[in-house]
Amino acid sequence: MVVKVQIFVTPTCPSCEPVFEETFRVVEEVRRKLDIEIDVEKIDVTKKENLKLALKYGVKSVPTIVVCGKEVIRGVPNKDTLIKIIRKCSGFV
Numbered sequence: 433m434v435v436k437v438q439i440f441v442t443p444t445c446p447s448c449e450p451v452f453e454e455t456f457r458v459v460e461e462v463r464r465k466l467d468i469e470i471d472v473e474k475i476d477v478t479k480k481e482n483l484k485l486a487l488k489y490g491v492k493s494v495p496t497i498v499v500c501g502k503e504v505i506r507g508v509p510n511k512d513t514l515i516k517i518i519r520k521c522s523g524f525v
Contacts, residue, residue, distance in 0.1 A: 435470045435522045440486055440496040442478050451495040451508050458514050468522045 439455055441448035456472055463470045477486045477494060489498050497505040497514070500521035505514065 433468070433522060435468060435518055436500060437470060437472045437518070438475055438485075438489075438498045439472065440475050440477050440482075440489070440491045440498070441494050442476065445494045447508065448495045451497075454511075455497060455509060455514065458509075458511050459518070462515055462518050466519065466522060466524050468524070470518065470522075 437455065437459055439448075439452050441452060452474055459470050459472050462468075475482050475485065477483065477491060489496070489501075489504060493506060495507065497509055499505070499514075499517045503517045503521065505517070
């Protein structure tokens with residue numbers, strides 16, 4: 433199983449890049465610890481082709497993180513919360 437982590441951002445968002453970098457770092461840590469495959473995708477909501485996906489998840493502010501298409505985290509994620517969600521999503525509860 434591949435755990436999918438999508439991070440919705442805009443190029444002008446001052447906190448988006450640090451959130452992306454921190455999320456990616458946490459994901460790498462979880463990936464090594466659990467030995468699972470995690471796909472991290474940065475999605476620019478200012479691009480027309482990404483608007484439908486952003487609407488699907490109710491993205492109204494950035495950064496917004498969606499894990500497994502189910503769990504939505506708005507703003508800067510808490511590391512422990514992100515780890516818990518990834519573990520749950522991957523079946524490592």
